[in-house]
Amino acid sequence: MKMTMRWFGPGFDPVTLEKIRQVPGIYGVITTLYGKQPGEEWKKDEILDLKEKVQNAGLVIAGIESVNIHDSIKTGGKDRDKYIENYIKTLEALAQSDINLVCYNFMPVFDWTRTDLAKVLPDGSTTMSYDQKIIDNIDPAKMFELIDSKSDGFILPGWEPQRMERIKELFQMYEGINEDALFNNLVYFLKAIKPVCSQYGIKMAIHPDDPAWTVFGLPRIVTNKQQLLNIINAVDNQYNGITLCTGSLGSNPQNDIPDIIHSLKGHIHFAHVRNVKHNSPGNFEESAHLSSEGSLNMYSIMKALYDIGFKGPIRPDHGRNIWGEVCVPGYGLYDRALGLSYLSGLLEAISMTNL
Numbered sequence: 001m002k003m004t005m006r007w008f009g010p011g012f013d014p015v016t017l018e019k020i021r022q023v024p025g026i027y028g029v030i031t032t033l034y035g036k037q038p039g040e041e042w043k044k045d046e047i048l049d050l051k052e053k054v055q056n057a058g059l060v061i062a063g064i065e066s067v068n069i070h071d072s073i074k075t076g077g078k079d080r081d082k083y084i085e086n087y088i089k090t091l092e093a094l095a096q097s098d099i100n101l102v103c104y105n106f107m108p109v110f111d112w113t114r115t116d117l118a119k120v121l122p123d124g125s126t127t128m129s130y131d132q133k134i135i136d137n138i139d140p141a142k143m144f145e146l147i148d149s150k151s152d153g154f155i156l157p158g159w160e161p162q163r164m165e166r167i168k169e170l171f172q173m174y175e176g177i178n179e180d181a182l183f184n185n186l187v188y189f190l191k192a193i194k195p196v197c198s199q200y201g202i203k204m205a206i207h208p209d210d211p212a213w214t215v216f217g218l219p220r221i222v223t224n225k226q227q228l229l230n231i232i233n234a235v236d237n238q239y240n241g242i243t244l245c246t247g248s249l250g251s252n253p254q255n256d257i258p259d260i261i262h263s264l265k266g267h268i269h270f271a272h273v274r275n276v277k278h279n280s281p282g283n284f285e286e287s288a289h290l291s292s293e294g295s296l297n298m299y300s301i302m303k304a305l306y307d308i309g310f311k312g313p314i315r316p317d318h319g320r321n322i323w324g325e326v327c328v329p330g331y332g333l334y335d336r337a338l339g340l341s342y343l344s345g346l347l348e349a350i351s352m353t354n355l
């Protein structure tokens with residue numbers, strides 16, 4: 001497995017590449033052209049410019065998170081082919097820059113959802129948390145204000161102000177789109193990009209919905225083992241894979257993550273490994289990575305990834321905010337570096353006892 005960290009790019013991420021480079025065991029970064037809007041074509045020179053910055057810091061780009069999908073593709077809008085065409089051009093430009101892993105999601109309207117970005121924990125650190133009761137009593141149009149008020153001024157992935165200004169319009173776009181329709185639109189997209197992925201060996205890794213259940217009545221199609229298998233089976237091609245995100249899938253205690261890992265063997269292209277603490281049904285928080293701090297058995301997860309022979313990029317996921325760091329919520333250097341070291345330690349122990 002290749003240990004990586006997410007990096008939002010120059011001008012967006014207060015964590016520098018130089019600092020990431022000093023995390024022991026680091027291989028590279030997972031990054032993106034953060035300023036790009038969904039549907040916009042990425043140009044090769046822009047990608048190469050980003051790549052050069054990463055290489056100059058002694059790291060590599062291990063994958064892109066994310067190339068976002070335009071809502072017209074998700075809703076099956078009349079101009080979806082135009083946006084798919086742009087997506088294909090972007091994939092070509094990435095492949096021609098030797099980048100062949102792309103994480104994406106197919107969530108309607110909202111990307112990941114939390115109700116508190118800075119819940120204070122007993123040790124004085126803060127973390128992101130989710131409470132279904134708050135969601136049930138809030139106007140979705142107010143979600144952005146709730147999120148933005150605690151973002152420390154940073155633009156959060158999936159919560160870009162330009163996008164949230166159009167929230168009412170976005171909800172209208174998804175009227176009448178049920179799970180079947182959303183799924184069919186995903187399959188249409190995957191079939192359309194299949195030739196370019198096959199030609200260049202591009203691995204597409206769909207990210208699970210977060211949290212792993214319906215939010216604001218919007219359809220969800222990437223929340224459990226069966227739905228993941230449905231996606232894999234719908235377009236049978238080596239490129240069609242998943243991002244195994246333990247925190248997103250693990251938000252639902254019914255998801256057995258090691259079982260999902262074994263069931264998706266060969267189709268996991270990328271892994272986000274973090275812990276989550278279940279407080280009560282529909283209420284969870286993002287704990288530190290250690291098994292003892294949350295509800296997931298992190299050893300079993302790493303063991304399952306090892307046992308299926310997963311060799312791709314893996315990264316710690318959201319961390320708590322510790323030691324007074326000023327950072328994008330969930331993406332400070334400190335707690336993620338602790339998480340990465342912990343995952344590396346688990347992996348070392350697992351590999352040494354399985355020689």
Ligand SMILES: [Mn+2]
Pocket residue numbers: 207245246247248272317
């Ligand atoms: Mn994730």
